[in-house]
Amino acid sequence: MQEIVQTAAEMADREGLAGVTLSAVAERLQIRTPSLYNHVQGMDGLHNLLAINGLKALLAAVRRAKDGKTGQDGLLAAAEAYTAFAREHPGLYAAAMAAPNAEDPDYLQVSRELSEVLVEAVRECGIRGEEELHITRGLRSLLHGFAALEASGAFGMEIQVRDSLRYSVKRYILP
Numbered sequence: 777m778q779e780i781v782q783t784a785a786e787m788a789d790r791e792g793l794a795g796v797t798l799s800a801v802a803e804r805l806q807i808r809t810p811s812l813y814n815h816v817q818g819m820d821g822l823h824n825l826l827a828i829n830g831l832k833a834l835l836a837a838v839r840r841a842k843d844g845k846t847g848q849d850g851l852l853a854a855a856e857a858y859t860a861f862a863r864e865h866p867g868l869y870a871a872a873m874a875a876p877n878a879e880d881p882d883y884l885q886v887s888r889e890l891s892e893v894l895v896e897a898v899r900e901c902g903i904r905g906e907e908e909l910h911i912t913r914g915l916r917s918l919l920h921g922f923a924a925l926e927a928s929g930a931f932g933m934e935i936q937v938r939d940s941l942r943y944s945v946k947r948y949i950l951p
Contacts, residue, residue, distance in 0.1 A: 780805065787867070793826075793867050798822065823876045830872030835889055837857045851900070851901055856938065862919075863926060898912050
């Protein structure tokens with residue numbers, strides 16, 4: 777099963793999520809399409825596995841970047857890792873953000889863990905209580921927006937995207 781998900785993830789990153797079909801994955805694996813049904817529950821099942829895989833990889837990247845850093849340094853490291861993941865794995869990131877079964881317990885667990893890491897980064901900047909949840913939601917929106925706009929080529933100005941990201945995160949979150 778891991779080989780199927782890995783192959784689909786590589787295809788998604790190279791060709792876009794729309795290019796990941798059961799027949800394309802089967803062709804890449806040099807097997808017959810019906811054989812995939814022994815491992816995945818159709819396209820929705822494959823996309824759900826990609827979503828979980830994508831969230832796990834995003835979570836791991838954010839955790840690695842934040843490891844040992846706190847406060848502003850931890851927050852900026854997490855933000856940069858988040859957008860770098862989206863840039864380096866566009867198909868997998870798209871799958872993670874468009875889970876066909878957002879009620880899947882595995883998807884919900886990993887999504888919660890990602891939120892907890894971001895909440896922790898916000899909390900370490902001195903933001904507490906209900907405000908930390910509002911700020912974390914805003915942070916995720918800001919990061920997703922940056923990722924989407926960068927992927928579409930909308931940042932064609934002279935200023936580096938990384939500099940704008942850091943500025944925006946600081947301005948939005950830090951007093």
